[in-house]
Amino acid sequence: MLDVQNLVKTFAGSKAEGRGRVHAVDGISLHVDEGELFTLLGPSGCGKTTTLRCIAGLEMPDDGVISVAGRTLFSRADRIRVPANERGLGMVFQSYAIWPHMNVQANVAFPLQVLPRAKRPSRSQIKERVERVLAVVKLDHLSSRQATDLSGGQQQRLALARALVMEPPLLLLDEPLSNLDAKLRDDMRFELKRLQRELGITGVYVTHDQVEALAMSNTVAVMRDGKIEQVGRPRDVYEKPSSRFVADFIGTSNFIDGVVEAKEGSSYRVRTDDGMLVVPSDAAFQVGDNVVVAARPEHIELTTGSNGGAPNAWAGRVAVRSFLGEVVDHVVSVGSRELRARCNSKVSIPPETDVTVRFHEEAFSLIPAGE
Amino acid sequence: MVAVAERSVQARGEALRRLLSARNLIVLLVAAAIAYLALVPLGFLLWQTFVRGGHFTVSAFRDAYGAVGLGTMLLNSFVFSFGSTIFALVIGTALAYLLVRTDVPGKSLMYAASVVPLIIPGILHSISWTFLLDPHNGIANTYFIQKLGFGAFNVYSLPGMIFIEGLHLAPLVFLLMVASFRSMDPSLEESAIMSGAPMWRVFFRVTLPLAKPALYAAILIMVVRGLESFEVPAVIGLRNHIWVFTSRIYDALHALSPDYGTAGALAMTLLALTSLGVWWQSRLGRRARAFQTVTGKGFRPRPMPLGKWKWPAVAFILAYFFVSILLPLLTLGYASTQLYYSPPTHYTLTHLTGANYPSVFHDPLFQHAVKNSLILGVGTATAVMLMCAIAAWVVVRTNLPGRWLIDNLAFTPLVIPGLVLGVAMLDVYLRLKWLPIYGTLWILFIAYLTRYMPYGMRYAATSMFQIGKELEESAMMSGAGWFQSFRRIVLPLLVPGFIAGWIYIFVVSFRELGSSVLLYSPGKEVLSIAIWQQWQDGLLPQLSALGVMLVGFLVVMVAIAYKLGARIGVRET
Numbered sequence: 001m002l003d004v005q006n007l008v009k010t011f012a013g014s015k016a017e018g019r020g021r022v023h024a025v026d027g028i029s030l031h032v033d034e035g036e037l038f039t040l041l042g043p044s045g046c047g048k049t050t051t052l053r054c055i056a057g058l059e060m061p062d063d064g065v066i067s068v069a070g071r072t073l074f075s076r077a078d079r080i081r082v083p084a085n086e087r088g089l090g091m092v093f094q095s096y097a098i099w100p101h102m103n104v105q106a107n108v109a110f111p112l113q114v115l116p117r118a119k120r121p122s123r124s125q126i127k128e129r130v131e132r133v134l135a136v137v138k139l140d141h142l143s144s145r146q147a148t149d150l151s152g153g154q155q156q157r158l159a160l161a162r163a164l165v166m167e168p169p170l171l172l173l174d175e176p177l178s179n180l181d182a183k184l185r186d187d188m189r190f191e192l193k194r195l196q197r198e199l200g201i202t203g204v205y206v207t208h209d210q211v212e213a214l215a216m217s218n219t220v221a222v223m224r225d226g227k228i229e230q231v232g233r234p235r236d237v238y239e240k241p242s243s244r245f246v247a248d249f250i251g252t253s254n255f256i257d258g259v260v261e262a263k264e265g266s267s268y269r270v271r272t273d274d275g276m277l278v279v280p281s282d283a284a285f286q287v288g289d290n291v292v293v294a295a296r297p298e299h300i301e302l303t304t305g306s307n308g309g310a311p312n313a314w315a316g317r318v319a320v321r322s323f324l325g326e327v328v329d330h331v332v333s334v335g336s337r338e339l340r341a342r343c344n345s346k347v348s349i350p351p352e353t354d355v356t357v358r359f360h361e362e363a364f365s366l367i368p369a370g371e
Numbered sequence: 372m373v374a375v376a377e378r379s380v381q382a383r384g385e386a387l388r389r390l391l392s393a394r395n396l397i398v399l400l401v402a403a404a405i406a407y408l409a410l411v412p413l414g415f416l417l418w419q420t421f422v423r424g425g426h427f428t429v430s431a432f433r434d435a436y437g438a439v440g441l442g443t444m445l446l447n448s449f450v451f452s453f454g455s456t457i458f459a460l461v462i463g464t465a466l467a468y469l470l471v472r473t474d475v476p477g478k479s480l481m482y483a484a485s486v487v488p489l490i491i492p493g494i495l496h497s498i499s500w501t502f503l504l505d506p507h508n509g510i511a512n513t514y515f516i517q518k519l520g521f522g523a524f525n526v527y528s529l530p531g532m533i534f535i536e537g538l539h540l541a542p543l544v545f546l547l548m549v550a551s552f553r554s555m556d557p558s559l560e561e562s563a564i565m566s567g568a569p570m571w572r573v574f575f576r577v578t579l580p581l582a583k584p585a586l587y588a589a590i591l592i593m594v595v596r597g598l599e600s601f602e603v604p605a606v607i608g609l610r611n612h613i614w615v616f617t618s619r620i621y622d623a624l625h626a627l628s629p630d631y632g633t634a635g636a637l638a639m640t641l642l643a644l645t646s647l648g649v650w651w652q653s654r655l656g657r658r659a660r661a662f663q664t665v666t667g668k669g670f671r672p673r674p675m676p677l678g679k680w681k682w683p684a685v686a687f688i689l690a691y692f693f694v695s696i697l698l699p700l701l702t703l704g705y706a707s708t709q710l711y712y713s714p715p716t717h718y719t720l721t722h723l724t725g726a727n728y729p730s731v732f733h734d735p736l737f738q739h740a741v742k743n744s745l746i747l748g749v750g751t752a753t754a755v756m757l758m759c760a761i762a763a764w765v766v767v768r769t770n771l772p773g774r775w776l777i778d779n780l781a782f783t784p785l786v787i788p789g790l791v792l793g794v795a796m797l798d799v800y801l802r803l804k805w806l807p808i809y810g811t812l813w814i815l816f817i818a819y820l821t822r823y824m825p826y827g828m829r830y831a832a833t834s835m836f837q838i839g840k841e842l843e844e845s846a847m848m849s850g851a852g853w854f855q856s857f858r859r860i861v862l863p864l865l866v867p868g869f870i871a872g873w874i875y876i877f878v879v880s881f882r883e884l885g886s887s888v889l890l891y892s893p894g895k896e897v898l899s900i901a902i903w904q905q906w907q908d909g910l911l912p913q914l915s916a917l918g919v920m921l922v923g924f925l926v927v928m929v930a931i932a933y934k935l936g937a938r939i940g941v942r943e944t
Contacts, residue, residue: 058844084847085856091848097841101863110859111849162849172848 001202002032002055002170007064009050024050025061026226032170032204032219037196039205041213042223043249048206049174051223055204056091056172057084069169085114090163091172094179096155098147104158105130105143111166129165136195137161153184160195171196171203177212189215210250214238222246240282244367247294254295254339257369260285268366269311274335276311277359281366290369299363300341302330306354314357318349332357394853401761402777408821409783412795416642419798420635431632432640448615451532451604452597458537459593462691463544464586470545471552472578474674475684480692485542487696490925492882493539493602494902495918499699500526500535501606502706502911508714510702527611536603538695540596544589551585584655591652595645599788601885606906616641617790617885624794624889631798638791646786700922706915727916737917739894740901743812744881747897751819752876756869759827760835764861767835768843781828784821789885792818797889810892818886823876830875834868835861867935874932878925 007028010021025047032038040048053059055066057073060081066074068089073082099107112126121129134140137157142150150158156176163171176192177185193216196203207213213220214234221231222245230242241247244255258272267280270293277293285291306315316334328348330341334357341357349355420431466484469475487496503511504526512523525531555578563577604618614622616637623634677684706712708723731737759781765771766778784792796818800809808814838861846856862869884899891900898921905914 056844056848058847084844085850085852087848088850089848091845093841093845095839095841097839097845099842099846099860099864110846110851114846114849114851114855114859159845162845166850 001034001036001069002030002038002204003065003067004028004030004051004055005065007051007054007066008062009047009054009059010062023226025054028064028223028226028228030221030228030231032202034202035200036218037193037201037203037205037216039207039213039217039220040223041207041210041220041250042229044208046223047226048208048223052172052174052204052206055170056089057082057087088166088168089170089172090166090168092156092159092163092174092176094175096159096176096179098150098155098158098162100148102147103143104134104139104145104147104150107147107158108133108162108165111162133161133165136164136199152180153188156180156188157191160192164199164201169202171201173203173205175207175209176205178207178209185212192216214250222249224249239362240365241294241367244292244294247365247367252297252340252342254297254300256293256295256337258291258293260287260289260291262287270366274337275314277364278311278361279364279366280361281364283366283368285366285368292367292369294365294367295339295359295363297329297340297342298327299360300339301358301360302332302341302343302347302349302355303358304349304353304355306356312359312361314359316355316357318351318353318355321349321351323348392853394857397761398765398771401758402765404758405762405777405780405824408817408824409780412792412799412821413642413783413787415798415802416635416638416791416795419631420639431636434630434633434636436636444614444616444619447529447608447613448598450529451536451608451615452594452600454529454533455536455540455597455600456590456593458533459540459544460586460589462537462541463589464548466541466545466688466691467548467552469684469688471549472675473677473684475677475681475688477685477688480688481545484692484695485545486929487542488539489878489929490922491696491699492884492899492902492921492925493600494606494882494884494899494906495703495922496539496699497535497602497606498902498906498911498914498918499702499706500531502702502712502714503698504531510714511698513714527607527613529613532603532607532613535607536597536600539603540593541691541695543596544593547589547592548582548585551582555581587655588652591648591655595648595652595786598641598644598648599790599885601788601790601888605903617788620790620794621888624797631794634794635798638788638794641788642786642791645788649786700919703915703918703922706911707919709912712911712915727912728920731913731916731920734913736896736901736904740896740898743815743895744898746812747815747819748877748880750816751823751880752873754816754820755823755827755876756831756873759824759831759872760862760865760869763828763831763835764857767832768840778828778832782825785825787821789822789883790889792821793886793889796821796886809890810895812895814890815887815895815897818890819880819883822883822886823880826876826879827872830868830872831865834865837868838864870935871932874928874935878928878932881921881925 007025008023009025010023013020013022028047028051030038040051042048050059054061054064054074055068061074061076063076064074065072065077068087072078072080073087074080099110102110108130109126112121112129115121131140131143134143137160139154139157139161142154147155147158156179159176177188180188189212195201196216205213205216217234219231220234220237222229222237224245230237230246232240237246238250241250241253247253247255256272256274256277258270258277260268261271261276262269263285264278266282267278268285268291270277270279270291272293279293302318314334316332316339318330319333319338320331322329323345326345328343328345330343330349332339332341332355339357421427421429423430466481470478470481491499501509503509504524506512506523506525506527509523509526516522516524526535559581560573560577563573568576598616601617601621604613604615605621607613608615608618620634620637620641623630623637705715707727708725709719710724710726713719762777762781766774787795796814797809800806800814808817842864843856843860846860851859881897882899883897884903887897887900888903891897896904898917902914902917902921905911905917
């Protein structure tokens with residue numbers, strides 16, 4: 001469906017950066033299947049929005065090939081550069097970009113009205129299609145309302161309707177939920193996901209919010225400094241981060257440096273400063289490799305009383321406890337380090353209590369050191 | 372291989388087609404027009420002043436400064452502009468502080484007073500003060516100053532000039548400082564108060580230092596304005612030969628044999644001075660932005676209770692309002708009801724006449740002037756705003772190489788005083804025989820276009836910045852081409868700023884005197900020229916009647932602008 005090969009986009013650097021070119025997107029390749037929602041996830045400045053804008057045609061890449069449904073939209077080698085307004089893609093902007101001088105209906109009708117005369121539907125067809133798409137996003141009762149009178153969530157749905165009215169082969173979404181308040185964002189997330197799955201929309205979704213990325217996508221690509229760090233299904237990326245950056249960016253992790261001491265079946269014995277860990281991993285490590293063990297705090301169990309010393313069960317002492325409603329976070333001192341453990345709200349251990357820190361196997365992922 | 376080559380040929384044809392698209396042609400046309408307007412007069416002025424018979428020379432400067440008595444004129448110019456700046460700064464800043472930061476009553480009066488420069492053209496303002504402060508029969512002298520036992524104040528002096536110019540500039544300072552006080556984060560002051568500092572200490576240690584960039588900017592703007600001012604030096608200064616740059620330039624061109632060399636040399640010097648001022652101010656502006664202590668956000672600071680200072684403050688505001696608006700307008704109104712001007716006495720006040728008004732209408736000069744002013748006002752405002760809308764789009768939205776050049780060129784005329792522009796335009800169009808617009812309205816049109824281009828650009832660019840980039844991008848994503856998205860998205864959203872800028876340019880074009888006075892020709896007078904001629908002919912009652920009607924018309928226009936402003940946000944400066 002969408003194919004991006006070796007996409008490069010540079011910007012002129014500022015004076016401080018020595019007037020060189022800054023690689024905002026540094027050789028990205030990706031593939032999105034029909035009906036799939038593909039998410040570009042990363043911190044600000046990682047190049048995710050620039051990638052999306054290159055696909056949209058709003059930025060001109062320096063190199064690479066972009067094609068949608070077999071049609072080449074950009075190719076440096078073949079000197080193909082289809083302008084944004086001829087690509088026929090739908091896009092939802094971060095600010096929604098609702099035109100304030102038009103009402104709801106006029107906003108949605110615009111993409112159909114500006115089609116070349118030969119392809120333009122008749123007036124009644126336009127009206128019908130506008131009504132249909134407004135019904136899909138549940139705005140049909142507001143069609144003659146001035147666009148600026150809509151609430152944030154309604155504007156969001158209007159932007160979606162406008163992007164969908166052309167029935168584009170590909171929908172681009174640039175942090176569409178980031179301007180909504182937390183509660184509404186949760187609702188819209190499900191709403192958007194339902195619509196995407198029901199209508200079979202192929203989409204590229206840009207966000208810096210890992211929760212959004214995990215909840216919505218079929219595939220997540222974590223980006224860093226203009227490159228894709230890891231691509232995979234949300235669960236795989238979460239449970240098997242391939243680098244420290246990914247483990248840190250998605251969810252929270254405790255990072256424990258160590259050295260591989262032995263391979264035991266499908267697990268590795270890792271020696272750390274504070275004790276032994278037995279970590280299951282598919283990756284190939286050699287004995288003596290420096291590694292980082294990333295341990296998810298929600299799979300660390302605390303029990304009062306200290307009988308630590310065994311692998312994956314360390315002795316520690318609670319330093320800080322904070323009640324977060326659904327869960328209780330504990331910071332536990334173990335030897336020289338502090339570990340974070342996220343317990344269900346029934347477990348609440350006061351500070352200065354000796355505890356046993358038990359790592360469940362699913363807490364772990366094993367990452368090569370030095371990244 | 373063949374297929375690839377074919378495709379690349381096709382791509383090249385495509386690229387050429389894009390290059391010659393409507394968008395690029397329009398952009399190119401606008402850029403060329405702006406460059407022409409900004410550069411040609413300056414180029415000719417330079418050429419004319421420095422090149423004689425194909426050689427570089429500074430003889431024009433030698434002639435100019437040899438004949439004039441450089442010292443006195445320079446001194447007068449600086450005393451005049453700095454004096455009026457200080458006067459305006461004190462009044463304007465005090466009013467602004469009272470308005471934004473205190474609970475003083477009568478704030479609407481201050482706003483009303485702030486539009487004075489818009490509705491009372493400088494020439495009318497200056498003339499009305501000659502009625503008031505003439506050493507022999509000035510109304511204020513006879514009925515107020517001399518009654519208090521002082522000697523008559525002679526307005527035809529440097530202090531008189533400073534007083535009148537300062538009064539006219541004060542509203543500008545007021546508006547600049549209001550903006551600055553408004554944009555100051557009150558939490559900066561509040562945190563000083565929480566640290567235990569008393570009010571006065573907060574003012575001197577926090578408020579004033581924070582307002583410093585705005586103060587410096589205001590000083591530079593006012594000094595430049597003072598140097599450029601023509602009305603006051605001409606109306607007030609000429610009588611006792613108090614020469615400044617502008618009056619000297621005018622004099623050089625209106626001598627029996629016009630001396631273009633001297634006028635050019637003086638104009639160049641003046642231009643250098645004003646450019647320096649504007650350059651310095653923009654540098655200050657950049658530095659101030661770098662500090663970021665004063666943010667662009669609008670705040671609603673808690674007004675400070677004035678307590679026992681309330682009534683002195685009110686008296687100050689009332690006095691200002693009376694002196695800057697009521698007195699000049701009442702004087703003009705009174706003068707317009709007399710057959711022959713003389714100061715008000717019981718006799719004159721009981722023998723008022725309305726005869727001047729109909730007679731003004733029958734005056735062919737007036738008829739010309741109204742027609743020409745309207746044509747020029749509408750034409751200039753429309754042309755400037757259309758041109759600047761496109762230029763602003765290029766500057767704000769595109770990343771075309773050289774777009775900063777368009778921006779800078781469009782703002783260049785800001786440093787050109789009206790009179791200097793007049794000198795330069797004379798130069799251009801007396802030489803360019805193939806463009807015979809001297810003696811037509813076109814030369815005035817081009818002069819006005821040049822002068823108001825920066826204002827149009829400011830209005831257009833500000834509104835363009837307010838239109839989110841994504842609004843246009845989403846039109847592109849919806850399949851709209853450049854022309855469609857400009858016409859259906861950008862222009863409609865630009866309308867408020869467009870109208871505001873249009874009215875502003877329309878209004879200020881009516882008071883333009885500096886370049887008109889050099890460029891008009893018989894039959895092509897505008898209203899400000901009509902007043903200027905009647906002043907020179909001593910037709911004071913007729914002039915006053917004309918002035919009263921002009922002020923009335925401008926009040927209506929400004930009121931419309933403000934009425935729309937409630938919806939569209941007319942900016943005052």
